[in-house]
Amino acid sequence: MLKFFFLVFESFRFAGQALRENMLRTILSLLGVTVGIFSIIGVYTMVDSLESNIKNSLNSIGTNVIYVQKWPWLFSSGDYPWWKYFMRPEPKYKEFKYLKDNLEHAQAGAMMDFTGNVTCRKNSNSISALCEGITYEFNEITEVPIVNGRYFAQQEIESGKNVAILGADIADALFPDSDPIGQNFKLKGQNMLVIGVQERKGKQIVEFDGEPDQKVIIPFLAHKKIFSSGELTGDIVFKGYDTDEGLFELEGEITGLLRTKRGLRPSQEDDFALNRPEAAAAMLGQLFSTLRVSGFFIGIFSLLIGGFGIANIMFVSVKERTNIIGIQKSLGAKNYFIMFQFLFESVFLCIFGGLFGILLVYLLSFLPLGTLDIVLSYSNIIFGLAIASIIGIISGIIPAWQAARLDPVIAIRSK
Known part of the structure; x- marks a missing residue:
């Protein structure tokens, strides 16, 4: 178990060193992920803040209450002539x-x-x-x-x-x-x-x-x-x-x-109509759910583009470090150790990009938007980092597997 953790630590170290040596390439690679996470978490944060604001307004008309009125708040989809309501x-x-x-x-x-x-x-x-x-x-x-x-x-x-x-x-x-x-x-x-x-x-x-x-x-x-x-x-x-x-x-x-x-x-x-605030809240909840789904799909396209960019960079990294991979394997490095290096590197890129996107959303919360208070919740932060990690794993798994499968003798001769 101790050996495993040591190998994991070494994988982190190699990945971090590779990212530092190619800083410009690293920054360009994570921009796509940054834009994607900013789009998704930005939309989620705006929708959550708007929903909270409107629900607070609904609470002002009472909770656990029924209103007796002439007009319904929500009209059914049935064919019910408006004049029947008017004549009430x-x-x-x-x-x-x-x-x-x-x-x-x-x-x-x-x-x-x-x-x-x-x-x-x-x-x-x-x-x-x-x-x-x-x-x-x-x-x-x-x-x-x-x-x-x-x-x-x-x-x-x-x-x-x-x-x-x-x-x-x-x-x-x-x-x-x-x-x-x-x-x-x-x-x-x-x-x-x-x-x-x-x-x-x-x-x-x-x-x-x-x-x-x-x-x-x-x-x-x-x-x-x-x-x-x-x-x-x-x-x-x-x-x-x-x-x-x-x-x-x-x-x-x-x-x-x-x-x-x-x-x-x-x-x-x-x-007469019996109206409830929770009925209006349920209708608004459906609207907000639609907005969240729309925001997710808008952001996921940016994330996919960023993921393709990171996958391409990882293939280049494998090509550049083929000789080093051969030396590591000849000294006894296991396949999972080589695989972890590149997989961690890909995940790091996506997490850093995701953190920067979340930082942009946080900075957005300081903008004066009148009565709307933008609040970045912990759940949205965790969700953004989870999505970024998944994109990192998907983008890096094939290059990492390719690096782990290299023949050490052929890899050493690559230079």
Whole structure:
């Protein structure tokens, strides 16, 4: 065993010496592998970062939840005319109250509605915001991180008081030099009392429920009073229990109760949609998988070209070192010792090329790309080095086998 490790070490030493003696050729040989690994790992890293960003945005609309809405998020491939969706009624506040009072498999429920491009004013300061009206348990559906002030009291929600929680950007714009808590601002001519300010979240590439920093949250009934003349419609959402795997019990219960509430006969189709964030995540996951596969095949062509270049260099190396191979074999070197020299040399070339490609991806992560944070994961680094090693073995195996099969007498006479 000790002899084996000594021979392996000697193989490494010979391979390293050969690479140093032909530095220019070494650099040119590994460029193809560098470009290939950079292409594959670059695409994988970009896709992983984009997927993480979008999934974080999906988490902002709740996990383990079902949304009751007029329109489905994903349309089936069946022939279902769009006008059937258009003719559906909007979910109503009385339906929300009915479901909330009768659902047994929901741990929390909320109703919400949005109004965009609303102007908020405080003296000479103004800013356009997204106004969201919510019911009391909204903070149990998704996190509402308050850094200054407090969340709504249940009485404020149920009575529709003119109170508001501001996003960080809204608070900074309306109250640049003072604490906003306890102060008033104008929202469509109405005085609103600030009771809380949300933690600054920053921008995401996709915001499914609006950018939190530029949002004003008010009670649902106050929102309807200000923007909808009292028409109590919006989106309903319920959070299921962790024990309800797949939320099948909650989904079935919502379907049965809402069909009863709307007086639908057994032969009639549902006139509402039950939407889940994980369904959108699954669809995005398929898209990202396609992008990864595409990136892999784009990079693999560069790797193949680099592999052919390295194989050619290895054949040249065998030709140049034929005399040395003959001397080594005449002194007792085994075939696997000769084979390891060239195989390690080929693998070294590919690993060095792969490391340089990964370094380029790492440097790419420092580029400012707005809201997208590029993160090179350890799994992608290991994957890149594994691919580079495989290319090295494939590129070097035939030249290494050819060198190991040389006749020592003929090899010595080669010069």
